Amino acid sequence: MPRYAFRIEYHGAPFNGWQRQIGQPSVQQAIEEALAKINPEEPRIAAAGRTDSGVHATGQTAHADLARGWRPFRLMEALNHHLRPLPVAITACAEVDEEFHARFSALERRYTFRLIARRAPLVHEAGLAWQVRNPLDLAAMQDGAAHLIGRHDFTSFRASLCQAKSPVKSIEEITITEQPVTGGAEFRFHLRARSFLHNQVRSIVGTLERVGAGAWTPAQVGEALAARDRSACGPVSPPHGLYLTGVTYPEDPFA
Numbered sequence: 612m613p614r615y616a617f618r619i620e621y622h623g624a625p626f627n628g629w630q631r632q633i634g635q636p637s638v639q640q641a642i643e644e645a646l647a648k649i650n651p652e653e654p655r656i657a658a659a660g661r662t663d664s665g666v667h668a669t670g671q672t673a674h675a676d677l678a679r680g681w682r683p684f685r686l687m688e689a690l691n692h693h694l695r696p697l698p699v700a701i702t703a704c705a706e707v708d709e710e711f712h713a714r715f716s717a718l719e720r721r722y723t724f725r726l727i728a729r730r731a732p733l734v735h736e737a738g739l740a741w742q743v744r745n746p747l748d749l750a751a752m753q754d755g756a757a758h759l760i761g762r763h764d765f766t767s768f769r770a771s772l773c774q775a776k777s778p779v780k781s782i783e784e785i786t787i788t789e790q791p792v793t794g795g796a797e798f799r800f801h802l803r804a805r806s807f808l809h810n811q812v813r814s815i816v817g818t819l820e821r822v823g824a825g826a827w828t829p830a831q832v833g834e835a836l837a838a839r840d841r842s843a844c845g846p847v848s849p850p851h852g853l854y855l856t857g858v859t860y861p862e863d864p865f866a
Contacts, residue, residue, distance in 0.1 A: 612676040612677060612678060613676070613677055613679070613680045613681075613706055614674055614675070614676050614677075614706070614707050614708070614709055614711060615674060615675055615676075615677060615681070615683065615686060615704060615705065615706055615707065616672060616673070616674045616704070616705050616706075616707045616711060616713065616864040616865070617642075617656075617672070617673050617674065617675070617687075617690075617701050617703070617704050618670060618671070618672055618701070618702045618703035618704075618865055619638070619642070619658075619668060619671040619672070619673060619699065619700070619701055619702065620667075620668055620669045620670070620671070620699075620700050620702055621638050621667065621668050621671070621698055621699040621700070622667055622698035622699075622738075623638075623662065623663075623664070623665045623666045623667045623668070623850065623851070624665060624698075624738055624851065625697070625698065626638050626641075626664065626665075627664045628661065628662055628663050628664045628665075628666070629658055629660070629661045629662045629671070630661045631643070638662075638668075638671075638699060639656060639658065641694060641697050641699050642656055642673070642690070642694070642699065642701075643655065643656055643675075644693075645690050645693035645694045646675060646677070646690065648693045649686075649689050649690075649693070650677050650678050651678050652678070654675045654676060654677060655675070656673045656674065656675040657673060657674055657675070657712065657713050657714055658671060658672065658673040658713055658714065659671060659672040659673065659713045659714055659717050659720065659855075659858040660714070660720055660806075660807075660855055660858070662853075662855055663809075663810075663850050663853075664850060665849070665850035665851050666850045666851075666853045666854070666855070667739070667851070667853065667854045667855075668854060668855040668856075669854055669855070669856050669857075670721070670855060670856045670857035670858060671855050671858070672713045672717070672858040672860075672864075673713045674707065674711060674712065674713045680706070681706075683704040683705050683706055684704070686704050687701045687702075687703070687704040690704075703865040704865075705864045705865050707864050711860075711864060713858075716860050716861065717805075717806075717858050717859065717860060718805065718859045718860060718861060719783070719803060719804065719805055719858070719859040720803075720804060720805070720806060720807060720855065720857075720858055720859075721801070721802070721803050721855075721856045721857040721858070721859075722801075722802045722803075722807070722812050722853060722854065722855055722856060723799055723800065723801050723802075723853075723854045723856045724741070724799070724800040724802075724812060724813070724816045724848065724852050724853050724854070725739065725740035725741065725797065725798075725799055725852045725854070726740060726741045726742075726743065726747075726797070726798045726799075726800070726816065726820065726848070726852055727740045727741070727742050727743075727792060727795060727796070727797045727798075728742075728743050728744070728745065728746055728747050728795045728796050728797075728798065729742070729744070729792065729793075729794040729795025729796070730744050730794065730795070731793075731794045731795075738851050739851065739852075740797065740851070740852050741816075741848055741849050741851065741852035743820060743824070745824050746795075746796070747796070747798060747820065747823030747824060748822075748823050748824075748825065749787060749789045749798065749823070751822050751823055751825075751828075751829055752787050752798070752819045752820075752822050752823040752829075753787050754822075754829035755818070755819050755822040755827070755828075755829035755831075755832035756785040756787060756800075756815075756819055756832070757785075757829075758829070758830075758832045758833035758836060759782055759785060759815060759832065759836060760782055760783075760784070760785060761781065761782065762779065762780070762781040763779070763780070763781075763782075763836055764778050764779050764836075764839050765778050765779070765780050765808055765811055765836070766778040766839040766840065766841065767814075767835050767836055767838055767839055767840055767841060767843045767844045768808065768810075768811050768814040768815055768818070768835075768836070768844055769808035769809055769810060769811050769814065769841070770808070770809040770810035770814075771841055772809065773808050773809035773810070774809070775808050775809065778808060778839075780804060780805075780806065780807065780808060780811070781804060781805065782802065782803070782804045783803045783804055783805075784801065784802065784803040784804075785800065785801070785802050785815070786800075786801040787799070787800050787801075787819070788801075798823070800812075800815075800816050800819070801856075802815070810847055812853060813847045813848045813849075813850065813853060814844050814845070814847050814848075816848040816852070816853075817844075817845045817846040817847050817848040818832060818835065818844055818845030818846075819832070819845075820845070820846075820848065821845045821846070827845065
């Protein structure tokens with residue numbers, strides 16, 4: 612059975628996350644049902660990461676084994692046809708060897724979180740970014756983020772129901788940028804690591820927002836990390852600002 616890798620983007624609002632669940636719409640189910648229309652049996656698809664309800668993706672990667680061979684372009688076209696009108700699109704497709712696994716072969720995941728600080732309600736970006744009304748201090752947030760780079764016990768920054776075996780993770784990068792928007796500013800948080808804990812990115816952004824607002828000092832981020840206590844963390848930011856933007860493999864399957 613040939614194996615195919617897919618690069619996927621989706622708007623997370625209509626879905627209860629990536630993972631298939633009984634009685635709840637999911638991105639995984641949408642793609643599997645589209646595959647079932649061109650494959651004798653409905654294949655199961657494995658993804659690089661299980662995004663939560665409301666979280667978006669521009670660079671999710673998944674793979675599936677199909678009953679017969681396809682030209683990748685034709686397979687991508689067929690799937691996009693059957694995915695309509697859902698806000699899910701296959702943006703790249705490639706045949707890969709049987710050793711490739713979207714989750715276990717991944718070397719790195721990349722996420723971006725969008726936060727817009729302005730008084731006026733969001734119109735075009737509603738549901739695509741977290742809005743706060745207070746101005747934020749970029750330099751203070753960058754100083755706070757520096758405490759989180761490297762290998763640490765991130766107990767304070769993971770969900771209480773996180774199923775990871777260990778809270779120890781290595782964050783390779785947290786870059787925060789600012790750009791003007793009408794009536795305010797947009798801040799983008801770019802995070803890069805081999806893997807993340809459940810709610811880790813949203814917990815980090817929620818805490819750094821408190822630093823930017825002046826409610827926390829940058830040093831308190833390090834103190835929260837050292838506490839290894841979930842109650843020491845700042846608020847968890849909402850899911851609709853978060854995007855899975857890319858996954859890195861030893862060899863790019865879509866090159």
